[in-house]
Amino acid sequence: MRVVLTTWGSRGDVEPLAGLAVALRGLGAETVVCAPGDDDFVELLARAGVAHMPLGPTVRSVVAGPKPPGAAAAFKLAPELVAARFETLARAAEDGCDAILATGLMPAGARDVADKLGVRYVLACFHLLGLPSQFSAPGRRPGTPSPEGETDNRKLWQQDAERVNALYGPxxxxxxxxxxxxxxxNVRDYVFTGSPWLAADPVLLPSEGMTDLDVVQTGAWILPDDRPLPDGLEAFLDAGAPPVYVGFGSMAAYAPKDIAGVAIEAARKHGRRVVLASGWAGLSAIDDGGDCFVVGEVNQQALFRRVAAVVHHGGAGTTTTSARAGVAQVVVPQIADQPSWAARTAELGIGVAHEGSTPTVDSLSAALATALDPQMRARAEAVATTIRPDGAAVAARMLLDGASAAA
Structure with missing residues (x-):
């Protein structure tokens, strides 16, 4: 059996597909992941032993400018991605294909190729943001804004569908x-289907009754990582008390202003050292002090078990990895689903949701004071035992069973 997996988005969109591909391989299926050709993603998929076919422009070429991309960039990118999916997914399926699973930025074009081939199509997501719901309004999307003062969620979601049509429909x-x-x-509803899959842990993101769609929750798709930590990092960790990890992942133009300096000074107020992840924003140490160790690509699954707290942007992947490690979090949300992950970590008592997207030394120090409290660590460790480790295996079995039934 052969499955095509596709996404366009940040690492948080690509790594779960690598986890699913590994689980599918364990069940005897062949996979290919159609995803952006950023060097980070190429290396990630190669490490997992997963076939990769580049799709669309690199993500960095779109998001790594000095300012976040605006509406004009979105209206240029949307048709480019549609064309890339029709071309790339059809090419990926040339040697046979039993199912196409799509995720990431509005994957218009994926279901269409599946329909033409007569194979199963699944839309997967890693959060609930963007799924129509009578209980919440849609997030921001480029295009004609809703009328000021409109509060009817049904009307707001209809207007959201119109914005999607304007972006992708032609x-x-x-x-x-x-x-x-x-x-x-109706491009949005066609892409989503009536039963999208939610690849998120049910403890971290309960979904029952939260959307108007019949969501199928599988658990998070986690790529196992057994890489050792670099020797220098091991020595740094061994040289003192557990440090604070600070990282903002694929946030480039969205990274908070002066976050490296703010975070290092906030940690120093608590007598803590810092492991600073450079990430796409290129964060770096602020001085020659020996209390900060800068890392690039690293095994977070191993590292997070060795730190006192994790300060991050609130991406689904980092939130889940932190929760599985049983470490307290300070979430400084920037965009999209990140505020909801921040709120949920606070609700569970395993982290602090920083108020505002641009922390100061004082505000981040106050948040760290709560996160570093032993009671929060104990709560995080307790919740860690409830996080499902088998989401990718569950999804892989469902995908293969469904493809077999449709054949």
Whole structure:
């Protein structure tokens, strides 16, 4: 059996697909991951032994500028990604394909290729943001804004669907016509289907009754990582009390201003050393003090068990890895689903949701004071025992069983 997996987005969108691909391989299935060709992702998929086919522009070329991309960039990117999916996914399926699973930034084009091939299609997501719900309003999306003062969630979600149509509809229907498929009049709902999969842990993100769709929750898709920590980092960890980890992952233009200096000074107020992840923002030490160790790509699963707290942006992957490690978190959310992860860690008592996206030394020091309290560590360790480790295996079995039934 052969499965095509596809995404376009940050590492938090790519690494779970690598985890799912490894689980599928363990069940005897062949996979190919169609994802951006950023060097980080190429190396990640190669390490996992997963076949990779580049799709669309690199993510860094879009998001790593001095400012976050605006609406004009979104309207340029949307048709480019649609075209890339029609071309790349069809090429990935040339040697046979039994199912296509898509995730990441509105994967318009993936279901269309599956329909043309007559194979199973699954839409997966890593959070609930963007799924229509009578209980919440949609997030921001480029396009015509909703009328000021509109509070009816049904109307707001309808207007969200109209914005998706404006972004993706013309290109999608042009490519559909080229392969003999009829037009789609609601791109968002067509892409989502009525039963999207949610690849998130049910303790960290309960989903029952939270959306208008019939969500299938599998648990988080975790790529096992057995890499040793670098020798220098091992020596740093062994040289004193557990440090504070600070990292903002794929946040480039969105990283808080002067976050490296703010975080290092806040940790010093508590007598703590810092492991600073450079990430896409290129964070670096602020002086020659020996209390800060800068890392690039590293095994977070191993590292987080060795630190006193994790300060991060609130991505789904970092939140889940921290929770599994049983370490307290300070979440400084920037965009998208990050505020909801921050709120949930605080609700569970395993972390602190920083108020505002740009911390000061005092505000981050106050948050660290709570996170470094032994009671929060104990709570984080207790919650860690409830996090499911088998989400990728569950999804892999479901995907293969469903593909077999559809054949």
């Amino acid at each position: 290109a999608l229907n042009e490519h559909r016509a080229a392969i003999g498929l009829p037009p789609v009049d």
